[in-house]
Amino acid sequence: MSDERVSLVHPRRSAVAAPVPMIAQATLDRASEEGLRGHLEHDRGTLLATAALGALMVLGGIVVLVNAASLRDSPGPGLGPAAVPTVVGVLLAAVGLVLAARAGWDLRRATKPEPVPRERVVRLAGMLVLLLAFAFLLPVLGYVVCAAFLFTGAALLLGAPRPALVAAYGWTLAIVVFLVFDKLIGLALPVGPWGF
DSSP states (O other): OGGGEEESSOOOOOSSSOOOOOSOOOEEEHHHHHHHHHHHHHBHHHHHHHHHHHHHHHHHHHHHHHHHHTSOOOSSSSOOTTHHHHHHHHHHHHHHHHHHHHHHHHGGGOBOOOOOOHHHHHHHHHHHHHHHHHHHHHHHHOHHHHHHHHHHHHHHHTTOSOHHHHHHHHHHHHHHHHHIIIIIIOOOOOOOTTOO
């Protein structure tokens, strides 16, 4: 019986330390796991979404490459300002092309899409509202406040436990990013009426 079940969570074993006890362990029999994996790989809705994401990445890569080509070369020695955006654009377009091509290839064996659970739709709508609020409130409230609310809200929408701890992490991350960009790199981020 034990050889027919496959563990989805494998504890790490060390020759020095004793194995860490597992809090929870989810198991499926081998046939169920392979069927679930096969369904997810060939679900028509998932494949269409993957193809759309790949096409969007290719478009984004082209935009980055066009903008990188318009940057002037630096007069001194070195790679110049267009080097990094060019690499990013090429990688973005290449990964997007592979995603779209593989999804298109797998669409021939696609299965009927499953209905999307309501909870997932609500979470997606919440993430969209968070991103729009971040974009519109950034010039008014400043980066630190908006980013802290964005990080915290996104983590809670994705199911993070302990809201107080998540909020502390969100504020800490927002402040660290602000200090790195503002003080270390010298790139000014939008500040609110309170100066950060």
